[in-house]
Each structure stands twice: as structure tokens, then as C-alpha cells.
Amino acid sequence: MLDETMLLTDLRAGKDAAFEELVRSYGPRLLSVARRFMKNDEDAQDVLQDSFISAFRSLGRFEGQSKLSTWLHRIVVNASLMKIRSQKRRPETSIEELLPQFLEDGHHVDMPSPWKSNPHEELESSETRTLVQESIGKLPESYRTVLLLRDIEGLDTEETAKMLGISSNAAKIRLHRARLALREVLDPHMRGDA
């Protein structure tokens, strides 16, 4: 078990070994956070590098009120969002195309049918994780990021809105649409064969 207080003291004293320990112990988990945001591994690695460098620089400002791991996690999320913003937008599907379709009388065009029941272990299987990851990847960027921040990273609406520079109401609407769209993308894979 890593002793954060001791590590922090050594980091502040500028000990090389402490920096190496920081990168080696927190790196893997942080890289997987970056991989959730970035669509390719090279970008995720860039984000990790940027994040550590910015963490090294601002160590002096780290107050120790939150855990070191929480603080680093936040830096990686921020660096990921910055990287996404800086990237040229590829033409992407509009959210409208992914939303559920309704008839004029308000009925579903495609009648919802039950999903396979998923036991906990199955949900955690790597197959399911890959399916979810790929499905989230199909959402338009501005919806994908809201969903990642709210449902996957677990931020609240307020924090999400702040990080994206949008109103909380806009964040709420985007989240709901992102979930509806994700449901549609998952639907063909999840329908029970009954």
C-alpha cells in the first residue's frame, strides 16, 4: 500500500525516486482513464504525459485536501478534454440520427423489446466492456464527453457543466440524449432472443 503523505513529502523535496514511484504506481490507472476519453492509444499516451508534466508543475499548489489519486484523476480528465477540443472535428453523425424514432401519434417506430438479463459478472466481462466502449465511441463528441463525465467518471451535473463551459441545463439535456442514443446503439446487441 502506497503511503501518499510520505510520497508527497519526497515529491516536494524533489527526490527523483519519488517521481518515478508516482508515475509507476498511478500511471496504469490514469492511462486507462485517458483511454476512455481518447479514441486512439497514441493520444491517450500523450494525455498521460501532459498530465504528469502539469502535475509535476503544480505539485506546490496541491493542498492535500483531496487524495493525490483524486487530484491526478482530475488532471487527466482535464487534459483529455483539452486534447479532444484541440483535435480537428471529423464529420460525425448527428445525435438526431441516433435518437429513438416515433410515429406521429407518439408511439415507438421500433417497438421496445426486453433486453437479455445481465448478471453482474457478465456486465463486467471484457466483451461487454468492449461493446460499451465502442458504442459510446459512436456518439457525437459533445454528447460522448458529457456521458463520460457524468455516467462513467461520476461527476455531478454542476461539475460536468463547469468543465465543459456549458450551462447545467444544457449538460442535463445532452446527458439524457446521449443515454437515449447509447441505448439505441446497444439495443440490437442486447435484445433477448425470445
Place this chain on the structure above:
Amino acid sequence: MTCQDLADFLMDYIEGALPQTQRDEFDSHLGACPPCIEYMKSYEETIRMGKTLCDQPDAPIPDDVPEKLIRAILSARAKSAS
């Protein structure tokens, strides 16, 4: 309330943010429309599936950081410190 309205208000319903009258309409629609019950269940399942992507204490071993990247990070620090 139509099935479309129900989809629109789903998030507020689940979060308990709907005013009572709308909540009652929602409930009576659900009582009469099995497909919407399935729709709501799959919406909740969608949220649950997203959450499985997040690190959990019993999650599989996190990704390896390539040694080259670790070296690059540490040498970037050495450079900026000097």
C-alpha cells in the same frame, strides 16, 4: 402522455424530479404500456453498463504503461527542472 413524452421525461422521472401530476401521468402510462416498461428498463441498464467501464476495486488489472512512456515522462521532468 405518449410513449415519446415518456422517453423525453425519463431522466427526470428516474431522478424523482418530475412534479407530482406529471409523475402520476407517467405512472399510469407505464401501467398500460408494457413496451415503455421495457424501454425504461433498458435505459437504466444502459446507465449501469456505462458504469462498468469505470474502475472498480475488483476491476481487471489496469493497463500497463509502456516503459518508453514512463522514461519520456521522467526525462521531461528532469529537463524542466534543470
